Amino acid sequence: MIHITDSALNAVQSAITGSSEPVDGLRIMVEAGGCAGYQYKMGLVKEASPDDTVVxxxxxxxxxxxxxxELLAGTTIDYVVAIQGSGFTFDNPNAQSSCSCGKSFG
Structure with missing residues (x-):
């Protein structure tokens, strides 16, 4: 199961409220790529796919x-506001390595 902080929850709620299209939720997935082997992908979607786990x-x-x-099990997703830039962060206990931007892992 994944964990979503209050800050991340508020950021997603704001994005859903501000969307010009109907939105049912947020899709989070892992794809091959990035500088460490896998990269996180996320975006608002209209509906779940039949094989999705819903949290x-x-x-x-x-x-x-x-x-x-399996790659996201136990991950904590946060939304951080910082001078260098704001965005989602992933604290993934399954990651053996990660890149400096925090958007990919291996």
Missing amino acids: ERGGVKVFIDNSSH
Whole structure:
């Protein structure tokens, strides 16, 4: 299971509220790529896919596809506001290495 901080939850809720299209939730997945081997992908979606695991917190649905589920198990997703830039961060206990930007892992 993944964990979503209050800050990340608020950022997703704001994005859903501000969307011009109907949105059912946030899709998070892992794809091959990035400088460390795997990269995180996320975006708002209209509906879940049939093979998604659905995590709901505070009325926000997060969809995780089955192929990413194992790589994301135990991950904490946060939203950080900083001078250098704001964005989502991933604290993934399955990552053996990561790149300096924090968006990919191996």
